[in-house]
Amino acid sequence: MSTGYSPCGPDAARLAYLDLMREIEDFYYREADLLDERDYDPWLELFTEDVLYWMPMRLNLPWEERAQDITSEEDTAWIHDDRATLEKRVRQIQTGIHWAEEPLSRVSHLITNIRLPAPVSVLPEGASVTVKSRFFVYRNRLETETDVLVGRREDLLRRLGGELRIARRKIVIDQSVLMAKNLTVFL
Amino acid sequence: MKSLGGSAHALVDMQLGEISRELFVNQDLYREEQERIFARAWLYVGHESQVKAPGDFFTSKMGEESVILTRDRAGKLHVFLNTCRHRGMKVCRYDQGNTKNFICPYHGWSFATDGKLVGVNDYQAAYQPPFDRDQWGLVEVAQLKVFRGTVWATWDPQAPSFEDYMGEAMFALDKGFAPWDGGDGQTELLGVPQKWIIPSNWKFVAENFSCDVLHTVSHRSVDMVGIGPSVGEGRRDPMGRQLVTSYPGGHGCLYGIWPTETPRQDYAGSAETAAYFQDCWQRRIKRMGKQAGIIPVVGTMFPNMSFHAQQPRTILVAHPRGPLETELWRVYFVDKDAPLAVKRYLRSYYLRYSGPAGMTEQDDMENWNYASAASLGTVSRRYPYHYKAGLRAGGASDDVPGRVTENPVTTEQNPRGLYKRWADYMDAPDWTALCAAQEQP
Structure with missing residues (x-):
């Protein structure tokens, strides 16, 4: 590994890294619980005011163009939200007449493969760290309608007021033609 | 009918x-x-801005069927059914790009961006007498129209x-x-x-x-x-x-x-x-x-x-x-x-x-x-x-x-x-x- 954590490093740095990783894992598990228990207001508080919540699309491209098979930030996307729009999505569900989520779907978020591509041991106030993870999201609604949404997330987590906050979220789903009729579930 | x-x-x-x-x-x-x-009927296929340069293609649909919107080397637009005339394989499985030819992955027939069959695997030896390649190009729509950037086509030559x-x-x-x-x-x-x-x-x-x-x-x-x-x-x-x-x-x-x-x-x-x-x-x-x-x-x-x-x-x-x-x-x-x-x-x-x-x-x-x-x-x-x-x-x-x-x-x-x-x-x-x-x- 070129930077940051080394398994052969000083014990203090190793312990600090493990402590930070536990904090990050716990952050994601709490986020999953908030979403799956429909506790959307505290969920919104996990995001910074300047967050970009972005879900690009996937293309079928030749091998030599594989690096472009995720649409860029200047392209269209499934979702390209700022904080205000994210809040509106929550408020829409809370109206009780957002028919696509009324009655609510049953959802489970499984978050795994949490990894820091450039590991750090400490995250001081105002500092940020990139965190990669996988999601496996099961959605079932009404009688038998079922969707499985699987892919990767790449978050930028920032420490603000001592807490972790999501400053940027990139959601990369493993589908080109989306097989769910809508994306009313937060990923 | x-x-x-x-x-x-x-x-x-x-x-x-x-x-x-x-x-x-x-x-x-x-x-x-x-x-x-x-x-x-006339169907919407795509937009001119998706195929700006010669060789550009965009894979679209007409009804249930996959089609390729492409601009040939001479700059002319075409819409082809995305299927090889030999055994039906899709000749293009990419969403978009630029190419000289569409090469079928199955038996290697290749088609130019104007739809012509330009390459057949083992042509000289396998086909005696040789068949007329001009008759076996990609299936093309009967009519195509560009209007204010939107590209439309129909399979029916009788359509108005x-x-x-x-x-x-x-x-x-x-x-x-x-x-x-x-x-x-x-x-x-x-x-x-x-x-x-x-x-x-x-x-x-x-x-x-x-x-x-x-x-x-x-x-x-x-x-x-x-x-x-x-x-x-x-x-x-x-x-x-x-x-x-x-x-x-x-x-x-x-x-x-x-x-x-x-x-x-x-x-x-x-x-x-x-x-x-x-x-x-x-x-x-x-x-x-x-x-x-x-x-x-x-x-x-x-x-x-x-x-x-x-x-x-x-x-x-x-x-x-x-x-x-x-x-x-x-x-x-x-x-x-x-x-x-x-x-x-x-x-x-x-x-x-x-x-x-x-x-x-x-x-x-x-x-x-x-x-x-x-x-x-x-x-x-x-x-x-x-x-x-x-x-x-x-x-x-x-x-x-x-x-x-x-x-x-x-x-x-x-x-x-x-x-x-x-x-x-x-x-x-x-x-x-x-x-x-x-x-x-």
């Missing part, structure tokens, strides 16, 4: 405004539609010209796909299409966009939270008086008519966008006078090309996949000359409005989904759908061509017109009969 003897018209009662549920669930009707509608097919609906396309200043500048797509699958019949989508003002109640939740391009409630800026217009070809459109003496305040949520729109609006008035205020809001060009032409600006094609399954392809367009900041602002607005994550469109898809599901049953199918709004209203207007209803604006005349034309296609054996049927009420 043999005539169905008027059996389709029996399912579509124009006098009573009642349409059989069979149109939305019946497998046999669905198969007939592929032959009688999608293999005959694009202009005759659209008839007076050309007015809607001309106004709807012009840049904001109403001039001859270009529009471009913001990026690649959104593609997703919904569990309902394609006609729910077509009729919804042909104009269904009554269904705005579906969108009450998004209106309450407010996602419009200006700060405040709702989904859109005001668009003026509204007129509903249907055309004999089965096309339908809702227009907004803005009184040009009244100032507009659009896109107040973004200073750059508001300024750009205002500048275009002034030039539009200078160019078009009172006509400047006439802009389509939403429409469907028969059978399955739908659009929003004001807020947002987008094309939605409902590709059939079965009586109860549709693949939606949605693209978004902007003025090519608009500043980058404007395009970015429009993109975020468009994306929170439309598509599977669009806060407006999500609720439509829930309704189409369970309307389809609840219409499948033996007993359910006995009861026709109700299309009686504005049944005897409508006439002509000085502002726009076509059959126009302003009061009530909630009229269902456009879905009625779409299903009347649907029945024409299903019953008429050829284009002579189809053209004659168009003149019948």
Whole structure:
């Protein structure tokens, strides 16, 4: 590994890294619980005011163009939200007449493969760290309608007021033609 | 093609405004539609901005089938069926790109971007005598038309010209796909299409966009939270008086008519966008006078090309996949000359409005989904759908061509017109009969 954590490093740095990783894992598990228990207001508080919540699309491209098979930030996307729009999505569900989520779907978020591509041991106030993870999201609604949404997330987590906050979220789903009729579930 | 003897018209009662549920669930009707509608009508294929340079291609669909829109080495546009003439393999499985040839991965036949078969594996040794390669190029559409950047095609050589097919609906396309200043500048797509699958019949989508003002109640939740391009409630800026217009070809459109003496305040949520729109609006008035205020809001060009032409600006094609399954392809367009900041602002607005994550469109898809599901049953199918709004209203207007209803604006005349034309296609054996049927009420 070129930077940051080394398994052969000083014990203090190793312990600090493990402590930070536990904090990050716990952050994601709490986020999953908030979403799956429909506790959307505290969920919104996990995001910074300047967050970009972005879900690009996937293309079928030749091998030599594989690096472009995720649409860029200047392209269209499934979702390209700022904080205000994210809040509106929550408020829409809370109206009780957002028919696509009324009655609510049953959802489970499984978050795994949490990894820091450039590991750090400490995250001081105002500092940020990139965190990669996988999601496996099961959605079932009404009688038998079922969707499985699987892919990767790449978050930028920032420490603000001592807490972790999501400053940027990139959601990369493993589908080109989306097989769910809508994306009313937060990923 | 043999005539169905008027059996389709029996399912579509124009006098009573009642349409059989069979149109939305019946497998046999669905198969007939592929032959009688999608293999005959003019279909939207793509946008010129997707194939700018020689060798550029974009893989699209016409009805159920995969097609390739490509610009050949000489700069000419083509639309080909995406299947090898040897054993049927797709010759292109990439969404877009630039290529010299389409090479079949199965036995290696290769086709140039003008469709010619230019390479056959083991040609000299395997084929004695050699076969005529000119006869085995890619299958090409019978007619192709580019109009204000949009690319259309039909498989049927007997189909009327694009202009005759659209008839007076050309007015809607001309106004709807012009840049904001109403001039001859270009529009471009913001990026690649959104593609997703919904569990309902394609006609729910077509009729919804042909104009269904009554269904705005579906969108009450998004209106309450407010996602419009200006700060405040709702989904859109005001668009003026509204007129509903249907055309004999089965096309339908809702227009907004803005009184040009009244100032507009659009896109107040973004200073750059508001300024750009205002500048275009002034030039539009200078160019078009009172006509400047006439802009389509939403429409469907028969059978399955739908659009929003004001807020947002987008094309939605409902590709059939079965009586109860549709693949939606949605693209978004902007003025090519608009500043980058404007395009970015429009993109975020468009994306929170439309598509599977669009806060407006999500609720439509829930309704189409369970309307389809609840219409499948033996007993359910006995009861026709109700299309009686504005049944005897409508006439002509000085502002726009076509059959126009302003009061009530909630009229269902456009879905009625779409299903009347649907029945024409299903019953008429050829284009002579189809053209004659168009003149019948």
